[in-house]
Amino acid sequence: MKKTLIAASIAALTATSANAAVKLYESETGSFSSYGKVQLELQNFDGENNIQNQGSRLGFAGDTKLDNGLTAFTNFEFRFNPGVQNNVKANAADGGEWTVRNSYLGVKGxxxxxxxxxxxxxxxxxxxxxxxxxxxxxxxxxxGGDVNSRGTAIAYETNDISGFKFGLGIKHYASDDSAYGTGTGTPAASKLTSGTGDEVWNIQAAATYSLNEELSFGLAFDQNNEDGNPAAAQANGDFDPIIAASVNYATDAFGAGLVLENSGDYMVANLTGSVNYGAGDVYALVSFMDNDVDTGVDFGLGVNYKMAKNFVTYGEVAVGNDKVSDVGDLSIVTVGAAYKW
Incomplete structure (x- = not known):
């Protein structure tokens, strides 16, 4: 089967799927599985070394066939830091408390x-x-995944329709008068409230088209509602809607892709490529950004080695060269390993 994402083996490390999980229970009417990964890395940034967590998690997923031909499903996931002692409570002194991510329920058919x-x-x-x-x-x-999403969201996605897939997402923000909250931190900080204090819905829409097993295209719209999530919008300095487009070509041996994003005066372009050398992948990223004041380019280069199907090691270098950079004028060197199931 052809890969549908650049360096799919890399993506698998950061988005472990229940499809590759360990079945804890399975019957004719449903199943329940466990999945997760432990991933640690050594980062050198401007001569300073630190060992850090990279998305370690433990998750569970289940599905049940219903009498009406539909299937009910659920997923719940916990993130933790394997490099420190973790206290399962909010605001733990060690900063390593477990958090809940990618937890939802739904139906499909x-x-x-x-x-x-x-x-x-x-x-x-x-x-x-x-x-x-x-x-x-x-x-x-x-x-990114957390912008105008994660937390009280609803999403609908179609099945494949002659190569096309469509999706609609809605993020809900409660009013200041609502008693609803995340249950962590102070009541004021934990509430998923809007920028205005009123109840707000933020809308996203996306579509993809696969011409064949190798070539695919994508287009997405995010309302980026200024009354919805001001923190996310202000991080980019703009409340304008976000438009994103992508093209991706990928085979088992080679992959290349381009993702363009625009919001008002902001524009980001990510060009990616990967080559499979048999025991792993060599992959590269060029990220260009224009914020209407400055422009800048970040570069990334990495290689991974699959010591086993579920154990991967990797090394990466990221370089920035100007003001508009997430890396800065320095380089970040990373070596790490992940065990996933």
């Missing part, structure tokens, strides 16, 4: 699927994620 809960935005999963190939630094985006 011939109509497609609909789910509600806490998950990455459809803009990210359907369009921009293909450029997120670096394990550590180098990749940047106006609409």
């Amino acid at each position: 011939d109509f497609g699927s609909v789910k509600a809960g806490n998950f990455d935005s459809i803009t990210y999963t359907m369009v921009t994620e293909q450029a997120d190939i670096m394990e550590n630094a180098g990749y940047r985006s106006l609409d």
Whole structure:
């Protein structure tokens, strides 16, 4: 089967799927599985070394066939830091408390699927994620997985329709008068409230088209509602809607892709490529950004080695060269390893 994302083996490290999980229970009517990974890396930034976590997690997924031909499904995931002692409580002194991510429930069938809960935005999963190939630094985006998503979101995705897939996502922000909150931190800080204090819905829409097993295209729109998530919008300095487009060509041996994102005066372009050398992948990223004041380019280069199907080691270098950079004028060197199931 051909790969549908650049360096799919790399993406698997950062987005472990229940499809590759360990089955804990399975019957004719449903299943329940466990998945996860432990990933640590040594980072050298400006001569300073530190050992850090890279998305370690433990997750569970289940599905049950219903009498009406539909299938109900659920997913719940915990993130933790394996490099420190973790206290399972909010505001733990060691900073290593467990957090809940990618936790939702839904139903699927011939109509497609609909789910509600806490998950990455459809803009990210359907369009921009293909450029997120670096394990550590180098990749940047106006609409990453957590922008206008994660936490009280609803999403609908169609099944394949002659190569096309469509998605619609809605993020809900409660009013200041609502008692709803995340249950962590202070009541004021934990509430998923809007910028105005009123109840707000933020809308996203995306579509993809696969011409064949190798070539695919994507287009997405994020309302980026200025009354919805001001923190996300202000991080980019703009409240304008986010438009993203992608093209990706990938085979088992080679992959190349381009993701373009625009929001008002901001523009980001990520060009990616990868080559499979048999025991792993060599991959590269060029990230260009224009914020209407300055322009800049970040570079990333990495290689991984699959010592086993579920154990991978890797090394990366990320370089920035100007003001508009997530890396800065320095370089970041990373070596790491991940065990996943």
